[in-house]
Amino acid sequence: MGSFNVKVSGSGNVTILVDGFYSAWTLNLGTNGSSNITVQVPNDGMDHRLVAVDDGTQGAVSTAELQLPRTSCTGALLLRYLGSATHPVTKETHVKIKASHTGIHQEPLAAGISVPGLGTVLFETLNAKEERVLTFKLPADGVEHHIDGTHYRSTPGGGFTGSRYPHLSVTVRSNQPPPPAEDPIASAPYFSPGETVFVRSAPGSTPMATDGSEWVLLEIRKRPESGQPVPPWKLTGTEKGFVLPSQDGSWSSSIQTNSATFPVGSKWDLRTRRFREFRSSNESLQYFNMGSAPIPKPQLDRPYILAPLTNQSYDTWVTLAGTGTPGSIIEFSATDKTAAPSPPQVPPPTTVGSDGMWSSRITEHPVDPNNYYEYRHVVYRARASLNGEATAWSDGLSVNYIGR
Structure with missing residues (x-):
């Protein structure tokens, strides 16, 4: 601590506050009186000030301030304010304090921080x-x-x-609280049948493994009205609920709505769960509603089949891959x-x-199960559909299946 001798002159009942927060002295100066006092100031390497507050019992309320120089006292324990950082999501203020035991006393000392x-x-x-860096959090309350x-x-x-006296005195204004989270149901998008x-x-989500050990289960249910029983989840999507990742580890699926299953005014919940070797992650919920706005006409490109380009074997997984309009549904002919x-x-x-890429897997079997040397030549074509619009069939890709 640093000690300063201060003369206080004035009238009335006066309280001397360090930094305007904690009380160092309470004086009754009477009328035009004065008093010499000694004030203890924290040795925390920061500037401090004295605030004299007249409570007004003997006259008008008044205040006076005195800026104090930094004290060079070392003391048994040093506390230094290192700064603060804001959590990007919660907006809490993370405050860092450096505590140093100077060794003047060989016994252990405890550093206490209070707010x-x-x-x-x-x-x-x-x-x-x-020496140790201590961290604590201030709530996001704007105080x-x-x-x-x-x-x-x-x-x-x-x-x-x-x-008796503080070794650290610092004021930090916390951040304003983050805006309330948007209600995902209230802000659910609308689609037309x-x-x-x-x-x-x-x-930005963690990519999935592409070796077949991970997939996504996509399910849907009609959102029940208040007081109605909750319907069961059902598999949905182009892939009938079982969605494999793309080569970059992302995944996607499409749900083609219609007026019979998805009438105007109906409300729907989507549930996705990521599986790895049959172990499920936490579920993620999304929502959408059915409205009656005009259906936007898409710019739909005819898809291309780019792979495979080599001969394939029977009874093995063969991946067809190509390009198309993102979000569109690809169907095939063989x-x-x-x-x-x-x-x-x-x-x-x-x-x-x-990313405009798609893939689908298939296993072809020989015409005669007893003759694996039999040759088969298959031509695959694809077409895309989106918002009720469909393209023409793509150019064909020939794949030769051969046996042993």
Whole structure:
């Protein structure tokens, strides 16, 4: 602590406050009186001021201020304010205080930090010559908080006794609280019957594994009115609820609405869960409503099939991949050019991702299960649909399936 001798002159009952917060003296100066006092000021390396407040019992309320120089006193415990940082989401203020045990006393000392209204926010014991950075949080309430710090010495009974005067006195204004979270149901988007609902992974989310060990389960239910029973979740989307990630680890799916299943005025909940080797993550909920606005006409490009470009084997997973309009639904046709008695497998529908890429998997089987040397030539085509509009079929991609 630093000690300063101060002369106070004036009239009435006067309270001397350090930094305008904690009381150092209470004086009755009478009429045109004066008093010499000694004031203890924290040795925290910061500027401090004295505020004299006349409570007005003997005249008009008045105040006077005196700026004090920084004290060079070392003391047994030093507390330094290092600054603060704002949490980007909660807007809480994270305050950092450096506590240093100077070693004047070899016994351990405790650093106590308190904030009026919040109580003791930190209480840490330091050994001789030890330094430590202490951190605590101020709530996002937009209030000017006064932070007091002092040291405590242990007593024979196992307790602590604190210093009469603070070793730290600093004021920090906390941030305004963040705006209230938007109600996702109240702000749910509207679609019209016949419009395509595009569902995809959030930008910046952790990419999924693309080795087949991770997938997304997409489900839907009609939002019940108050007092009505809650309907069960049902699989939905182009991929019938089971969505595999794209090559970049993102995922997407589309829901084609219609007036029979999705009438005007109906409200819907979507649930997505990420699975890894059959273990589910926490669910994520999204919402949409059905309205009657005109359906926007999309700029829909005819899709292209870009892969595979090599011969394929029977009874293995073959991935068809290509490009198209993001959010559109891709469906396929498959034509056998070898006059086989059974038709080829048709790839399941898929959704074009935000990056304009799509993929679908298929397993082709030999015409004669007993003859793996049999050759099969299949031509695949694709077309896209979005908001009730559809493209023409794409150019064909020929794939040869061969046996051993």
